[in-house]
Amino acid sequence: MAERTRENGTREYIQFIITHPLNKDRPASTLLGPPLTVEEITNTLLPVVDNVDASHLEPVSQIYRVTDGLKTLESDGLPLKDLWLIPGYYLMSLKEAVKTMSTMKQVSGVWKPSWLPLFSSRAGDFIVYDTQNGHVYKIFLKESLGSDMAASINEFLKELVQKFKNDIIVIDDDGLLHDTLWKDEVSGAKPQDHFNLHVNRISEGINLHDSVNTPSIDRRFLVVKNLIFSCTNMPHVCQNIKNAITNNGKPQTLRRITDTNQISTNRRLACGNVSCRSGDSCDEYPFASTAQGGTGATTLCVPLSENNSQGGQLSSFYTRQSVGNGDTFHVQTPP
Numbered sequence: 001m002a003e004r005t006r007e008n009g010t011r012e013y014i015q016f017i018i019t020h021p022l023n024k025d026r027p028a029s030t031l032l033g034p035p036l037t038v039e040e041i042t043n044t045l046l047p048v049v050d051n052v053d054a055s056h057l058e059p060v061s062q063i064y065r066v067t068d069g070l071k072t073l074e075s076d077g078l079p080l081k082d083l084w085l086i087p088g089y090y091l092m093s094l095k096e097a098v099k100t101m102s103t104m105k106q107v108s109g110v111w112k113p114s115w116l117p118l119f120s121s122r123a124g125d126f127i128v129y130d131t132q133n134g135h136v137y138k139i140f141l142k143e144s145l146g147s148d149m150a151a152s153i154n155e156f157l158k159e160l161v162q163k164f165k166n167d168i169i170v171i172d173d174d175g176l177l178h179d180t181l182w183k184d185e186v187s188g189a190k191p192q193d194h195f196n197l198h199v200n201r202i203s204e205g206i207n208l209h210d211s212v213n214t215p216s217i218d219r220r221f222l223v224v225k226n227l228i229f230s231c232t233n234m235p236h237v238c239q240n241i242k243n244a245i246t247n248n249g250k251p252q253t254l255r256r257i258t259d260t261n262q263i264s265t266n267r268r269l270a271c272g273n274v275s276c277r278s279g280d281s282c283d284e285y286p287f288a289s290t291a292q293g294g295t296g297a298t299t300l301c302v303p304l305s306e307n308n309s310q311g312g313q314l315s316s317f318y319t320r321q322s323v324g325n326g327d328t329f330h331v332q333t334p335p
Contacts, residue, residue, distance in 0.1 A: 010062040013157035017085060018067065020164050022171055028085040031075055033068035033093060041065070041094065048098050050113050052131045059153040060116065060129060069093035072278035080122055080282060081272035086160055087169060087179045088268045089119035089127055096278065100126075100304075108308050110144055118153075123271040123282035124307035125264070129153055140263060141307045143289040144315030147260040176272045181261075225321040225329045229313055234306035237283050238334035244285040244298035245333050252333070254290040256318065258325040263288045270297035281307045287314070 023029040036044075041061045042054065049057065069091040075083050083090040092100070097117050104111035112130065115137070119127035124142040127149065129135075136156040138147040150156035163169045163179060172178040231238035244250040257263065270293060271282035280301040286292035323329050 010059055010154045010157060011066055013154070013161045014063050014066050014091075016161050017157070017164060022164065022169065022177065023085060027075065027078055027082045028070075028090060028177075031071050031083070032091065033071050035066055036064045036068050036094060038065065044094050044098055045116075048102055049116065049131050052114070056131050056134065059134075060118070060131075063091075063118065063153070064094050067091070069096070072096055076277040077275050079273050079275050081174075081176045081268075083122070084177050084268075084272075086119065087177045088121050088123075088125065088264050090122065092117060092120050096120075103304075104308070107305055108141075109312065111139075115139070121267060121271070121282075122276050122278070122280070123267050123274075123284070124304070124311070125267060127156075138260060138264075140260065140289075141304075141311045142283075142287070142314065143263060144311040145258070145260060145263070145289070174269070174272065176268055178268070179261075225317070225323055225327075226332055227314075227317050227329055228332045229310070229334055231334050233309040234302070234313075236300060236302035237306045237310050240283050240298060240300035240302070241285045241331065242334045243300075245331070248298050250286055250298055251292055252331045253328055254286055254292050254331060255328045256323050256325060257289060257291055263293075266290075266294035266297075269294040271299055274299045274301065276301035279304065283307065283310075289314075 017023065018029050018032065038061060041064050042057070045057050045060065046054070070083060070085075070093060072093060075090075080090075085091050100117050100120070101115065104115070104117075105113050114130050114132040115128040116131055117126040117128045117139075118136075124140065126139045126141070128137050128139055130137060134152050136149040136151075136153060138149050140146070150159065160169070163181075168180050170178055170180060229238055229241070245252055266288035267282075267284065270284040270288060274282045276282050281304045282299055283302045283306070284293065284297040284299045286297055288294070288297075317323065317329075321329070
């Protein structure tokens with residue numbers, strides 16, 4: 001009976017979010033596909049999800065029996081803010097989710113095989129369901145950071161519903177769906193539990209105790225570290241950084257932040273009005289993981305694979321050079 005209640009809750013929660021007044025007349029809702037059958041969902045998932053009992057996929061099935069997520073072709077050309085069903089993210093179609101999962105398992109050194117993406121920012125961030133332990137994680141590819149959102153899909157959606165009901169989620173002055181509990185200012189933003197995807201390799205699983213927060217030492221007088229990107233696997237990202245610095249006057253000295261809510265806010269503010277087609281991702285400079293990121297950042301739509309490459313290089317730099325929360329570093333202009 002308890003399991004049946006959770007299943008019904010999941011379907012009711014996603015339906016509530018879709019039909020909420022903030023969403024019902026927006027493309028985020030109107031461009032959602034029709035529901036899938038249990039057979040369609042099972043036949044799509046089982047070939048790509050490794051060694052998982054079918055019962056573990058039931059929460060996913062509950063979502064896609066309400067809707068098959070965003071129709072990607074119809075959504076191409078629309079600003080990302082119009083596609084986001086929840087702050088910063090749209091509901092992926094099952095086909096897109098499975099394709100992304102398969103691609104990431106092949107090209108990403110940090111993507112766990114059990115991670116099935118459900119929501120995407122189309123800016124390098126995902127909300128994934130772990131088909132092994134049932135948890136919901138927020139994954140930031142460009143920063144190689146992760147955050148534990150909830151112990152189940154049901155809990156994750158239930159919290160969102162409460163935020164919609166209590167007017168915590170609103171449409172802000174820029175027309176972006178916004179969670180008012182997320183701080184827009186870096187000062188005073190509360191650190192969130194998060195983990196470094198490169199520290200916690202796939203073979204080692206996730207260890208939330210391996211925080212990327214730095215010790216409480218005075219770093220003001222340390223030498224600023226230089227970040228030099230290798231552009232071979234991410235030419236468009238490097239093009240965007242170079243354009244931002246040389247043509248748009250964006251700063252080269254940046255200050256890192258690790259609060260995942262603040263990173264989400266910066267990404268939302270930078271990319272909300274950008275239109276990227278499915279398969280591409282909004283890239284921004286200054287990075288969303290810095291105090292200088294957010295409103296006014298220079299943006300460019302780049303292949304998702306380049307965000308993955310950027311995340312590997314950026315995370316490696318942060319770790320190797322011990323660049324922690326609040327530390328400054330210098331970005332060298334790409335050639």
